[in-house]
Amino acid sequence: MADPRLNSIAVKLKLQRLVLSLESLWPALQRPLMIVAVGLSVLWSGILLHLSVGLPLIILTALAITFLFSLAPLMKMVWPSRLAAARALEKNNALLHRAASSLEDVPVSGAGSAELWQTHVERNLASIKNLSVAVPRSSWRQFDPLALRLPVVMAVFTAFLLGSGEI
Secondary structure, eight states, rough: OOHHHHHHHHHHHHHHHHHHHHHHHHHHHHEEEEEEHHHHHHHHGGGGGGSSSSHHHHHHHHHHHHHHHHHHHHHHHOOHHHHHHHHHHHHHTSSSTTGGGGGGEEEEEESTHHHHHHHHHHHHHTTTTTOOOOOOOOOOOHHOOTTTTHHHHHHHHHHHHSSSSOO
């Protein structure tokens, strides 16, 4: 029968993996979301209605191509492993001696090793019983130091509210 403390830690490890996934997903989604927002603001503002015949098609094609190229970081994204989640839990909770990641270890066979291993596991479980999962942190300041996302979002809202009403 599995120890309920191990089940609790397994749930926390899954949550921490989700948090790490979200933290690596934000930077990969920044450019595609900004390009979609620019496209929406161009469409909703009605600018395309006042351009010559071929220019709207060229603008929309350029936006579509840049959107496709902006998806490249999503394809290269590496999802966090169970060990990375355990190390993040240890770091966030200031645990020493790899208490969470050492639960994946296996004992060495030998005389008296079973009792020693059981003591090791119990000590680690006692030290990690009150683990807390960290809240996802956005690292957009690193990838957008000029805060270009703010004027883009403002342009979308302005185009939506003040647009011509014809797309």
